[in-house]
Amino acid sequence: MLKKTLAGIATGALLLGAAACGGGDDEGGGGSDGLVVGFAQVGAESAWRTANSDSVRDSADADDRIADLQFVDAQQQQEKQIEAIRNFITQKVDVIVLAPVVETGWTDVLTDAEQAGIPVILADRGIEEADEDLYVTRIGSDFVEEGRKAGTWTVEEFAENETTGILQLEGTVGSAPANDREAGFFEILDGEDFSYELVDSQSGDFTAEGGKAVMETFISTHGLEDIDLLYAHNDEMGLGAIQAIEEAGYEPGTDIQIIIVDGSKAGFQAGVDGKLNYIVECNPVFGDQLMDLVVQVADGADVEKFTPVVEDAFGVDEFEAELPNRQF
Numbered sequence: 001m002l003k004k005t006l007a008g009i010a011t012g013a014l015l016l017g018a019a020a021c022g023g024g025d026d027e028g029g030g031g032s033d034g035l036v037v038g039f040a041q042v043g044a045e046s047a048w049r050t051a052n053s054d055s056v057r058d059s060a061d062a063d064d065r066i067a068d069l070q071f072v073d074a075q076q077q078q079e080k081q082i083e084a085i086r087n088f089i090t091q092k093v094d095v096i097v098l099a100p101v102v103e104t105g106w107t108d109v110l111t112d113a114e115q116a117g118i119p120v121i122l123a124d125r126g127i128e129e130a131d132e133d134l135y136v137t138r139i140g141s142d143f144v145e146e147g148r149k150a151g152t153w154t155v156e157e158f159a160e161n162e163t164t165g166i167l168q169l170e171g172t173v174g175s176a177p178a179n180d181r182e183a184g185f186f187e188i189l190d191g192e193d194f195s196y197e198l199v200d201s202q203s204g205d206f207t208a209e210g211g212k213a214v215m216e217t218f219i220s221t222h223g224l225e226d227i228d229l230l231y232a233h234n235d236e237m238g239l240g241a242i243q244a245i246e247e248a249g250y251e252p253g254t255d256i257q258i259i260i261v262d263g264s265k266a267g268f269q270a271g272v273d274g275k276l277n278y279i280v281e282c283n284p285v286f287g288d289q290l291m292d293l294v295v296q297v298a299d300g301a302d303v304e305k306f307t308p309v310v311e312d313a314f315g316v317d318e319f320e321a322e323l324p325n326r327q328f
């Protein structure tokens, strides 16, 4: 805590120095009172999301360059995010941070932000390419790459199978991580000499309840005899599915192998307990990096269009050693 405060003071001092060099332009961002930032967060649907919200709030609190972070939890509803952005525009915040729940439907509201002269940073999820000019930069994960990691493990793990039966639990329909995790996964499967059947694929909306309900339907519709693998786009849906599998009298991790994406403590614990087989990490702790971007963007600095966060992937032999390192 002390370290964080000192770091905040140090960066604050740096910024004051930079402002002095720049001739003390107090317009909008970077003024001596610090920046006002509006953050339209997706919701609180997962451990990943909660850790992400905590990281952004903690970093803003500890950062003297940020006067106020206005945080809105949009409960996974795009209309609530649009409403939040309209409020931020009315209040003339310095920078808007948006974690867009889905990829499409942002043109109007982001055009309004642009016309109001308020820069927008995307945190976590991305939006469609057609609207690329309406935000300055995005910080977050490479979701296609996460899908590729899951795909690469799958083709190796089931190399000897004649045909591999797969079920997919998709994230929120139309969201960047659901679209991209699917695209990366099947890019690898289709690019290799690998025979598989996608037996079923449905959205569990990134929640445990959603994952459990969809898995119950999968089991009652298809049984598990011809299924080798469940690919769940996040931990919560995978953990919900594990419950459904156990309640139906099967052994998760053995009767059906399971991949999850995120890598929360609960996810790793399920791995240590032998209930799942591969974890693709998605890192939510990028609050400090985000605050640096906020300040740079408010100052009108040139920044990269995409700042990736560093991520890994873990197999069964690594679950136990990695569990104590998990931050969420």
Ligand code: GYE
Residues within 6 Å of the ligand: 045, 046, 047, 048, 049, 124, 125, 141, 177, 206, 233, 234, 235, 236, 261, 262, 282
């Ligand atoms: O994987 C999931 C959350 O957008 C990367 O959203 C994020 C995803 C994450 O609900 O758990």
